[in-house]
Amino acid sequence: MDKQRNSKQRKPTPLPFTVVVDTREQIPWGFPEDTLTVTKKLNAGDYSILGYENVVAIERKSLNDLINTVIHGRRRFMHELERLETVAYRCVAIEGTVGDVLAGKYNSDAFPQSIIGSILWFERFYGVPFHWWHDRQIASYMGINWLRHVYKVIAE
Secondary structure, eight states, X not given: OHHHHHHHHSOOOOOSSOEEEOTTOSXXXXXXXXXXXXXXXXXXXXXXXXXXXXXXXXXXXXXXXXHHHHHTSHXXXXXXXXXXXXXXXXXXXXXXXXXXXXXXXXXXXXXXXXXXXXXXXXXXXXXXXXXXXXXXXXXXXXXXXXXXXXXXXXXX
């Protein structure tokens, strides 16, 4: 029992890289205090790793932004996904759940089936995985850990 409690209280190892936040990211994710970040214009995505900007990218979408983008900004979003296609390690991080979409927890009259269908099509056509990371706080946590995992792969 003590081992479990101690492991939960341990601080995560500081990141061996600097997180790049795109200059157009209006409200960046919150990262742990010891996380080094720089703001820089990225060709693809909202987050990357310094020195690997053309290799790693996370495109962040709040649920309402995703719905609006899929329904009204589809052409622009397709261009974003085309840029992501050029990046080896890429994903779209959604701050919401499929359940939120099915329950209509967004500011649009778009049909949930249309939204889910579009996302599945985008994943297949552009080869960019969409990760449903529950909410902004969890998305930030998962995003930093996704970057950590990718860094281990590319830096070796």
